[in-house]
Every structure is written in structure tokens, then in C-alpha cells.
Amino acid sequence: MFDGKRVYAFILAAGSSERFGMDIxxxxxxxxxxxxxxxxxEVFENNEFIDEIYLxxxxxxRDLVEEIMVRNFxxxxxxxxxxxxxxxxxxxxxxxxxxxxxxxxxxxxxxxPFVSHRIINAVLDKLKEFExxxxxxxxxxxxxxxxxxxxxxxxxxxELMLGQTPQGFRAGVLKKAYEIFDRNPIAATDDCTLVLxxxxxxxxxxxxxxxxxxxxxxxxxxxxDKIFQVRTAGVTNLETADLRSLKEKVLVVxxxxxxxxxxxxxxxxxxxxxxYAFSRRNACDVSSPxxxxxxLREVNDREGxxxxxxxxxxxxSLSTLDSSSYDSILTQIMTNYFGAIVIAKESFPFLQKTKGxxxxxxxxxxxxxxxxxxxxxxxxxxxxxxAQALSEEWAVHNCRVNVINPERTNTELRRKNFGLEDxxxxxxxxxxxxxxxxxxxxxxxxxxxDIRKQDYF
Ligand code: C5P
Numbered sequence: 001m002f003d004g005k006r007v008y009a010f011i012l013a014a015g016s017s018e019r020f021g022m023d024i025x026x027x028x029x030x031x032x033x034x035x036x037x038x039x040x041x042e043v044f045e046n047n048e049f050i051d052e053i054y055l056x057x058x059x060x061x062r063d064l065v066e067e068i069m070v071r072n073f074x075x076x077x078x079x080x081x082x083x084x085x086x087x088x089x090x091x092x093x094x095x096x097x098x099x100x101x102x103x104x105x106x107x108x109x110x111x112x113p114f115v116s117h118r119i120i121n122a123v124l125d126k127l128k129e130f131e132x133x134x135x136x137x138x139x140x141x142x143x144x145x146x147x148x149x150x151x152x153x154x155x156x157x158x159e160l161m162l163g164q165t166p167q168g169f170r171a172g173v174l175k176k177a178y179e180i181f182d183r184n185p186i187a188a189t190d191d192c193t194l195v196l197x198x199x200x201x202x203x204x205x206x207x208x209x210x211x212x213x214x215x216x217x218x219x220x221x222x223x224x225d226k227i228f229q230v231r232t233a234g235v236t237n238l239e240t241a242d243l244r245s246l247k248e249k250v251l252v253v254x255x256x257x258x259x260x261x262x263x264x265x266x267x268x269x270x271x272x273x274x275x276y277a278f279s280r281r282n283a284c285d286v287s288s289p290x291x292x293x294x295x296l297r298e299v300n301d302r303e304g305x306x307x308x309x310x311x312x313x314x315x316x317s318l319s320t321l322d323s324s325s326y327d328s329i330l331t332q333i334m335t336n337y338f339g340a341i342v343i344a345k346e347s348f349p350f351l352q353k354t355k356g357x358x359x360x361x362x363x364x365x366x367x368x369x370x371x372x373x374x375x376x377x378x379x380x381x382x383x384x385x386x387a388q389a390l391s392e393e394w395a396v397h398n399c400r401v402n403v404i405n406p407e408r409t410n411t412e413l414r415r416k417n418f419g420l421e422d423x424x425x426x427x428x429x430x431x432x433x434x435x436x437x438x439x440x441x442x443x444x445x446x447x448x449x450d451i452r453k454q455d456y457f
Pocket of ligand 1: 012015027056083084085086087088090108110111189214
């Protein structure tokens, strides 16, 4: 409810993504373990003012929609309607199904998963005063009108904005627009255009956000992955995770006898968790399936369950490839990469029982290879890819897997390779441990969480 009125969100997901060029429409592509549509629905489901959601889909994709509905409990989704051939026809289906015309309606593209509560609330707020409300951001490119490959007009950029969604309407106004549309259809790519063209009142514009992008082309997915990463970076987004929920949790940390792994064990124990550390120091080689299995079974036999598994085991030998021995190369690959594969594979049966989570450690060097780090960085890049794939495979079992990507951290591994550095220029391993435990307790999956010094000091 907002301003004494019921609020309905129409989520338009009936498009067939012709410009996208993949087998499935973009609203069904998975990002960070969930489909784009699930991310979008989650925002509206969690918004305090939204009462009901009408989801408009293409009947061809009903099976995909049903899978989503089975996996989630979206209590606000009250209707799942078959959309039309065009976006307008899809909105028309939704407004025709709405009986309460003294309500507020938000029409939103399913392929804009980054819509914020700030935008939704700002649109609703302006509906108190205006019949219709649009969302837009200033145009940064010069927009030109073109006819037969020749510029016919260059409108003044300062008056131009780029439209986003949700577009908000007083329900009666949107209903009226579509009644006129039936008799006198006009071509439009959104709903505010109809209100304007049919003279149905003023359309107020609230400021959108650059992150509120419409996923349109396959290359947008790179950007989308990055936006997820940026949005989850920093402790603030994990604030809701309370470390006290670690009480009675059972945690296994491979590589837990030194560095970040050790700090994770210490902090988890402080909050009442049972933390078990394994590493070569207690004869557990992460690249040995037998060793890893034995360690996990030992903990499970003693505690009766395993909630979380962390892999912080890594070796780094700074060297050009040319001067690296095959022994050194294989040790890094076997510990950093194969070890993570073994830990994931062996942990899964235990985590499946507790709906638990796995956490891997990448490095800030994973996105871009650097000289002297060719093997280390490429194993870390592989871990990110591994975690993304596993997050999809494990989603159906309600298990989660994430990767933490810490900047330079004050650990033994760092000191061994770089000697003494000014500690104030390095991340404190306590901070990394705290974020790691919060990620384990969160509902994140398939995410790469950057920990940057600037976010913590
Ligand atoms: O094609 P366009 O970029 O305008 O699509 C915007 C949104 O409208 C998408 O979320 C798409 O799924 C939805 N749409 C729809 N029915 C159509 C065409 C598009 O629900 N026939």
C-alpha cells in the first residue's frame, strides 16, 4: 500500500529477445546463480509498498517460468499472464486483468534487474501528485535523427533523457490509454508515450540510475556480471549478516593453519562455531581427494554435519614462465586450482545435506594476467569461472558457492614473496575473515566479492 492505495507491479517478460541472439531469452539467463527474471522479481517482492505482482510471459516459456516459481516463494506474484506480440500488447493484457482501478500500477521491464528501491519509491511518491511518472537518465551521447543514412535533425542534448522503467500510473489512466489504443493504435515502445499522445495528463520524470540497464545484447552480460560484483563489494552490503548466527555452525577450512584461513577459524570460533583447519601442516594435501575426503568425514563423524567449507589454500611462486620449473608450475596448479575442484567435489555431499556454502579465494590479479604471476593469476581466474559454474549446478540443491577477491593482504604468503611492506598499505586479514564469514552466512551465490582496502579504512 502506498498513499492508501494498493500497488501493482506488472513485470513484462514476454519478449523473445530477437536482438539477443542466444537460445533462450535474456530474462531467463542466469547471473550469479539466478535468472535475470528472478533478480527482478526479488526486488519487487521485497519492496515494502508493492502488494501484488502480475508477471507477463510468453506461453512458449511457461516451463521456464514454472521452474522459477517452484524454486522461489514469491508470495506477491498473484497472476501469470500470457503476453502479446508487442510490448504494448503485453501491458494491455495486464491492465485488462486488473479490476481495482483506484490503485497504482508500475510497469517494469523484466530485463532491468538492477532497479533500486529508491527508484520504485520515488515513482510512487510522485504518483500522489501526477497521473503518470516516467524514469529517465540524462543522455550522455549526442542523439541524432536519421533518415536514409542522412542526419535530419540533432536535438539539443540538454533537453534529452534516456527512458528507463518502472513507469508508474494511476491505474484508471493506464486503463483509459489502452481503451483508446484499441480504437486508435499508435506505435510506441513504452506506456508513457500513450498517455502523452492521447492527452491523458502530465507525465512527471524522476531521475533513474545508470546501473538500471536494460539487458539487450549478449555483451551486456559482461557488464551485468560486473555490476553485481560492484554492488556486493564492501561490508555495507553484507551488514545484514550477523556473525552471531555462526553459533553451532560447523566450518571446515582448508589452508586454515596460516594466513586468512587461520583468521577465519579464529573468528568463527569466537562466535561459537566449530571450526576445523586442515593443511599440509596436519598432513592434508588439498590436491589429494583421499586426504580431503578423510578430513571431511572426520569432521562429519564428530559433529554430525558440515555447514560451510572454505578453501584458502594457495601457493604463489613469483617467476617468469620461462624460468619456472615444471615442478613449481604443477604445484601451483594442483594446490590452487585442482585443490579447489577436489574440495568442491568432496564437500558437495555434505553441503547438500545442510544446504550449506562453499567459499573460494581468488586474487585481485585474476581479471588481468601480469608478468611474474602467469600461473598464480590464471589459476585464480579459473577459480572464478569454476565458482560461477558450480553456483548454477548447486542452485537446485540450495547450496551456494562464492569467491572472495581480496586486495593485497598482510599474510605470510605476502611476506614470503614481497618481504616487509608498510602494513598500512595492506588489508588486515581480520577484515577479510569477517567478510568471508558474512558471505558464508548471506544468501549470495555465484558472486565474486571484491574486498578493497578503501572500503574498510
Ligand atoms: O523489446 P523491448 O526491449 O521493448 O522489451 C522490454 C521488455 O518488454 C522486456 O522485458 C520484454 O520481455 C517485454 N516484452 C513483453 N512482450 C513483448 C515484447 C517485450 O513483455 N511482446
